[in-house]
Each structure stands twice: as structure tokens, then as C-alpha cells.
Amino acid sequence: MxxxxxxxxxxxxxxxxxxxxxxxxxxxxxxxxxxxxxxxxxxxxxxxxxxxxxxxxxxxxxxxxxxxxxxxxxxxxxxxxxxxxxxxxxxxxxxxxxxxxxxAEFYKSYFLPGGEAVSLLENAALISEGTTGLVTWEAALYLAEWALDHRQVFAGRTVLELGSGVGLAGIAICRSCRPGRFVFSDGHPRVLQTLRSNVRLNGLTSPAVGVERLDWTAATEGQLGRIGAETVIASDVVYDPGVAAGLAKLLVRILRSSSPDVFICSTVRNQETYSGFTQQLAKEGVGHQVMPGGVAGVFPYSRDSPIEMIKLFKRSE
CATH class of the missing domain: 1.20.1310 (5 helical Cullin repeat like)
Known part of the structure; x- marks a missing residue:
């Protein structure tokens, strides 16, 4: 050499x-x-x-x-x-x-800049048991990289992740960004089972870290208020018009009840679906801004598909 x-x-x-x-x-x-x-x-x-x-x-x-x-x-x-x-x-x-x-199941390990590994149980099938949540998708990797570049967004704060999947982004944030409290969430029972296992095997424990079932269409004000999120994140959740509609309604409720920082990271596979999501937010008085700049290439994955990170905000009346 x-x-x-x-x-x-x-x-x-x-x-x-x-x-x-x-x-x-x-x-x-x-x-x-x-x-x-x-x-x-x-x-x-x-x-x-x-x-x-x-x-x-x-x-x-x-x-x-x-x-x-x-x-x-x-x-x-x-x-x-x-x-x-x-x-x-x-x-x-x-x-x-x-x-x-x-x-069918095996481990993938993603190395953080300090050399620590985030190890996750994943599934060989992109779609398994009726869900896409048992594998790590590119937008989750991008979100994790963005978080490593913007640690101040998470440090000391209560963070809620929507649609956590197998947990890569959230675990990386917990290990590197020092949130005050982190709540992983998902709505699929099989995904929640794997998510809880991955959180445990990476050494994350309550009360600083929790895993909750959160149905976007049935989440109560009490549940959201109890979590008390100051930062809300989600990745690769805007891939289906029906799913995106439920997410948009939930985000509107969250923003109206409090004023957290909300970041959504998406691989834009279908521009019509993605635009429909942002348009539905706009109808409810929620705007968005695209976060500028790229991210440090920490993890190996395909960067061919367009990935967009947006921050949501309430429009002034």
C-alpha cells in the first residue's frame, strides 16, 4: 500500500x-x-x-x-x-x-464515525408480513447522516420518531447526538417487535429511550401530549398516497398542539405522491422548507435516487 x-x-x-x-x-x-x-x-x-x-x-x-x-x-x-x-x-x-x-433474518451493522457499530436485525425481503419496515431504507441512512451533522437539533431534547422501522436513524441519534429522551414509534406489530429487539441489543434502555405503538390515524391528544416532543423526525414514510395522507393529518395535529421542530426525509420515488403530501400540508396551513446542503458520507448506500429533507412550519394566520 x-x-x-x-x-x-x-x-x-x-x-x-x-x-x-x-x-x-x-x-x-x-x-x-x-x-x-x-x-x-x-x-x-x-x-x-x-x-x-x-x-x-x-x-x-x-x-x-x-x-x-x-x-x-x-x-x-x-x-x-x-x-x-x-x-x-x-x-x-x-x-x-x-x-x-x-x-430470512440476519444482521447489518452500520459504523458510526467514532468506530462504534449500530447493529440491526433485518429481513431479506423488502416487503415481509405486509410491511416495508423490516429493512433499512436510504432515507433513514441520509437522516442519520444529517443528524450527525446537526447534533444541536437533538441534544438535550425530547425526540419523537415516526415510522421508526428497524431503528437505524433513531439508534444513531441516541448514540451520537445526546437527546434528553427519545421515543421510537411504529404502527405495525411485527415491526415493533423487531424494533424493540434492536433497541435492546444496542444497549438503549428506558426511561431515556422508549418504543411506542403509534397509529397515525388513531393517536390521541393524550398520547402526543405525554410524549411532549420537541423534535419530530421521520424517514421514508411518504411512499404511498394513503399512508402519506394519514401522516399529513397527524403532523398538522402535532404542529397545532405545540411547536416542535419537524423534519421529514424522503426518497422521492414518485413526484406526484410526494407533491400530494406537501400540498395536503399546505391546505392545512403547514409550509415546508428544503434543508440546504448535502451530508457527510458516513454510511455506504446508493445515492442515485433523489433524497429530500424538509422542515415543516406553521404558516402565520
Whole structure:
């Protein structure tokens, strides 16, 4: 490798991609290929193993067995193609997962800037048990990155997250932004079960952190008042006209009853649906402003789709 810094960046790249199970094409293979060609040594591959399959996080919260088999097979293929000496640790790691059962659920781990991992139980299916809430979507990753850049929005405040899903954004905020109290919420029983499990396995406990069932169409004034949110967030919740309508009505109620800061992060897949959401808010006297600027690229995910972060506000009478 050209330098220790370059090697560290390469290892972080492999680690980040491995633990969120990115497509193999997204890994920094070019750097590895150049190292194998110039050194004819397996040293870098061994370091990659230590940051992926042999890492303590993988022992406790492993990605799917199928993904690990595919990743290790690709490492072996590239090592053999370069004519390097066989690496026992590489073949031992593959032997561990050759006969492992492929499960519908597995762990993904997202590394924060300080090196801590947010590990989440997720589902292989994008839609499972009638919900899309059992996987982490791009807007949640963007929201988490935005929060890391704007920690003052959350520090010391009571935060309510709507449609928390598996919990990535909220857990990252709890671990990095020091909220006074954080309330995760969702309306689907299966999602709530997974969410509670993920909150626990990341070491978050009550009373500072809570998980509630919150039905957007049936939430009471008492429930909202008891939460007393000073900051409200949501990500990837404006994807269906029916869902978006219920969310808009709830947000109008929240803004009328108090004056929290409300941030909605959306992957804009259908402009008509997204515009319908903001237009419904406008009819109720709620405006929005698009938050300017980008975010630091902390997590590995596709940034091809347009993602928009907006802040809501009550229009003056």
C-alpha cells in the first residue's frame, strides 16, 4: 500500500460494505488488486479478514451466511488469480459458513464515525408480513447522516420518531447526538417487535429511550401530549398516497398542539405522491422548507435516487 492512511481507508471501505452486505461490485477491489500485483503477498487479505469475517462484530451480529460465502469466495478467487500463497485463515473462514443455513433474518451493522457499530436485525425481503419496515431504507441512512451533522437539533431534547422501522436513524441519534429522551414509534406489530429487539441489543434502555405503538390515524391528544416532543423526525414514510395522507393529518395535529421542530426525509420515488403530501400540508396551513446542503458520507448506500429533507412550519394566520 502507498501509505498507512491509504491502507486504513481501504480496510474501512471493505468493513463498511461487508457489514451492510453491499453488492460485491461496490467493494474497493481495485486497491486490493494493485496490492496483490505489486507485493504478491496475502497480508492485505488477512487484514481485510480481520476487519470483516474475523471481526468481533461479525461473531456477535453476522451478516447472512450466503453473503459471507460469496464474499469469501471472491477473496479466494482474487488471491489465487494473483498467484499468492494460500492463506489458511481465509479457507478456515469459508469452511465455517459452507454448510451454514440461510435464514430470512440476519444482521447489518452500520459504523458510526467514532468506530462504534449500530447493529440491526433485518429481513431479506423488502416487503415481509405486509410491511416495508423490516429493512433499512436510504432515507433513514441520509437522516442519520444529517443528524450527525446537526447534533444541536437533538441534544438535550425530547425526540419523537415516526415510522421508526428497524431503528437505524433513531439508534444513531441516541448514540451520537445526546437527546434528553427519545421515543421510537411504529404502527405495525411485527415491526415493533423487531424494533424493540434492536433497541435492546444496542444497549438503549428506558426511561431515556422508549418504543411506542403509534397509529397515525388513531393517536390521541393524550398520547402526543405525554410524549411532549420537541423534535419530530421521520424517514421514508411518504411512499404511498394513503399512508402519506394519514401522516399529513397527524403532523398538522402535532404542529397545532405545540411547536416542535419537524423534519421529514424522503426518497422521492414518485413526484406526484410526494407533491400530494406537501400540498395536503399546505391546505392545512403547514409550509415546508428544503434543508440546504448535502451530508457527510458516513454510511455506504446508493445515492442515485433523489433524497429530500424538509422542515415543516406553521404558516402565520
Amino acid at each position: 502507498d501509505s498507512d492512511a491509504s491502507k486504513a481507508d481501504t480496510l474501512r471501505g471493505f468493513q463498511a460494505c461487508f457489514f451492510v452486505m453491499r453488492r460485491l461490485a461496490a467493494f474497493p477491489w481495485t486497491v486490493l488488486e494493485k496490492d496483490l500485483e505489486s507485493n504478491k503477498s496475502s497480508d492485505l487479505i488477512l487484514d481485510i479478514l480481520k476487519h470483516t469475517c474475523l471481526h468481533p462484530v461479525c461473531r456477535t451480529f453476522p451478516p447472512s451466511a450466503r453473503f459471507r460465502r460469496t464474499f469469501l469466495s471472491e477473496l479466494i478467487r482474487r488471491q489465487e488469480a494473483a498467484g499468492c500463497e494460500p492463506l489458511d485463515e481465509l479457507y478456515d473462514a469459508l469452511a465455517e459458513v459452507v454448510g451454514a443455513e440461510d435464514a
